[in-house]
Amino acid sequence: MxxxxxxxxxxxxxxxxxxxxxxxxxxxxxxxxxxxxxxxxxxxxxxxxxxxxxxxxxxxxxxxxxxxxxxxxxxxxxxxxxDPTIAAANGRMGQTNQRGTDLGAEPILDAAGENSxxxxxxxxxxxxxxxxxxxxxxxxxxxxxxxxxxxxxxxxxxxxxxxxxxxxxxxxxxxxxxxxxATIAKLGPDPLVDGTEAGEERFVAAVRRRATAIGLLLMDQSVVSGIGNVYRAELLFRARLNPHTPGRDVPEELVRGLWRDWARLLTIGVDIGQMMTMDDLDPDAYRRAMASRDDRHWVYHRAGLPCRVCGTEIVVEEAAGRNLYWCPSCQR
Known part of the structure; x- marks a missing residue:
């Protein structure tokens, strides 16, 4: 999606x-x-x-x-x-990774067409x-x-x-x-629409009052707008958060961290046209990640493969009809 x-x-x-x-x-x-x-x-x-x-x-x-x-x-x-704000996704105006490394003007294209x-x-x-x-x-x-x-x-x-x-x-x-x-009123906050501070307060309030698992809340568009299966899995891993934790049991600072990370990853995704969720890549690793989803994510679509951090096998399970990927060791 x-x-x-x-x-x-x-x-x-x-x-x-x-x-x-x-x-x-x-x-x-x-x-x-x-x-x-x-x-x-x-x-x-x-x-x-x-x-x-x-x-x-x-x-x-x-x-x-x-x-x-x-x-x-x-x-x-x-x-x-x-649009100059998204042109870099086609590689024509140069690629810059999250650390600011200039990768030149050659295009880095994804065969799936996500950055087209x-x-x-x-x-x-x-x-x-x-x-x-x-x-x-x-x-x-x-x-x-x-x-x-x-x-x-x-x-x-x-x-x-x-x-x-x-x-x-x-x-x-x-x-x-x-x-x-009326349609927009039913949607949760979007960092690029509601602003990061106002949106953060709405998000924290929505999560902290619910017993629903955080892995489901992140996919609920009335709680937060724009997060789908990829960003859900990656945000939870980056926070080292068990996806089954009830929202009301997630510490407030961790909830705030999820929102701030979402705002950051969303901005990167808009700028480069990819759901890039790995940080601090050297230029060669960044080029591989831009060209292939397999090198772009921590846990998404990596069921059965070793965790990039601890080596534990990444598991996949069904959650509300969608696949949920996570590391049972890093996300205890």
Whole structure:
């Protein structure tokens, strides 16, 4: 499932390439035909991401809400104006790791496409080609315009030079301002929306009053927004916290530490386009981690492998229908 960093990156792409422009909208798949007809020809006026959901505002107080869910993704094609705050993810403006080591300008690409500027969401091979228009030498060949529809496209948004195709979302609906406000009110704090201090207090209060296991609370979007299976496992390991500990039994300072670590990892994820959860990597290790998920995480997807810290076998179990990875020694 795309986690919060991906949705913030998508929102930045929309802000850079679609906001302020009238859009032609269609639903090639047909499942959003009425909604597409309502927004087609309108100007996009703003965009925001909260957790795993994106809200695109149109004139006349009409909002498009998109929740990618497990399988959704946005595919971009055409001339993409690269947002400087996320351009480094494509390697075109240089890579910098968490310690500030300059890794040069060569791209470091993930085969799953997570850091691609042409497809953001559930990992898949990008269906479109992108002709980037600044800060890069990118793909320059002539493209068919508009690009042909491939697969089940729920919604296509077009400017004169840029195309965004939405596939496989859990939600793609139009909302009024009041409905948007009600949706957001049900979501937990997001460090990039609520700020770190105010968000921290909301998060601490929500966790400390519940008997639910912390491993479940971190996945509850009403408790905290944007955390999915990967970040959940990694945050708990980094805190050396047993995922079965009831929220109310987790020491307050440890809860605050979880929030602050989430704010840090989310910012890194938005900046580089990867769920990078290992610190203090030398340049070679960082390049390997950027290129492969297997070298990027402490415990996620490492069931049966030795813990990177203590050597104990990493276990995986089902928690609320999702796989939970953890080290039974480090996270006693």
């Amino acid at each position: 795309p986690e919060g960093h991906s949705v913030h990156r998508i929102a930045r792409q929309f802000d850079r390439n679609f906001v302020g422009r009238p859009l032609a909208a269609s639903s090639p798949q047909g499942r959003f035909a009425e909604g597409a007809e309502l927004i087609s020809g309108r100007a996009a006026t703003s965009v925001r991401a909260v957790g795993k959901q994106m809200f695109l505002e149109f004139d006349d107080d009409l909002w498009l809400r998109v929740h990618l869910g497990l399988y959704g993704a946005w595919d971009f094609a055409g001339e993409i104006l690269v 500027l042409s497809s953001i969401g559930a990992p898949r091979r990008a269906r479109g080609r992108v002709r980037m228009s600044e800060q890069t030498t990118g793909l320059q060949e002539e493209l068919e315009w508009p690009p042909p529809v491939v697969g089940q496209v729920r919604l296509r948004l077009l400017t004169d030079v840029t195309c965004a195709d939405l596939r496989g979302p859990t939600a793609c609906v139009l909302q009024t301002p009041d409905e948007v406000a």
